[in-house]
Amino acid sequence: MKESSIEKKVLAANERLRVAQERLDAAILTNDGSWPHAEAMKEISERLREARVCNDQVQQHIEASAEVVPSGRDCPACGTSIRAQATLCGYCWTRLSPSL
Ligand SMILES: [Zn+2]
Known part of the structure; x- marks a missing residue:
């Protein structure tokens, strides 16, 4: 079905975003102060989190519309x-x- 293929893409995108955020967060945590861009990286991590929330909303929308379509x-x-x-x-x- 068309919807489930879109849903798979959303899930795949979310998985990549999750991995990217985990690696970024790990890098931020291990920063000993020698990394000058820590604040910018925290900002990027927050944007990644927001993107994942957006993806979750898209996924919920797909699930909701799938129920409505007879x-x-x-x-x-x-x-x-x-x-x-x-x-x-x-x-x-x-x-x-x-x-x-
Ligand atoms: Zn009949």
Whole structure:
């Protein structure tokens, strides 16, 4: 499905951001004062964290919209679950209106 492929990309992006932030945070923690850009690195770490929050929100949006999109309905004649766009029930062969 299209949504799940987008979701996988979001998860993959989040994983890379997580690794990047962990390495950056580790470098900040081991800084003995000889690293002049520590403050700038903390700023970058914070931006990485924000990007991960954005990704989480995108993922939640994908999950929420996946629930809203109707993937199927029940045949009015026999009650079998069929596609929303189906014009014919595959079980009892009742003709159906696809716009239902
Ligand atoms: Zn049916």
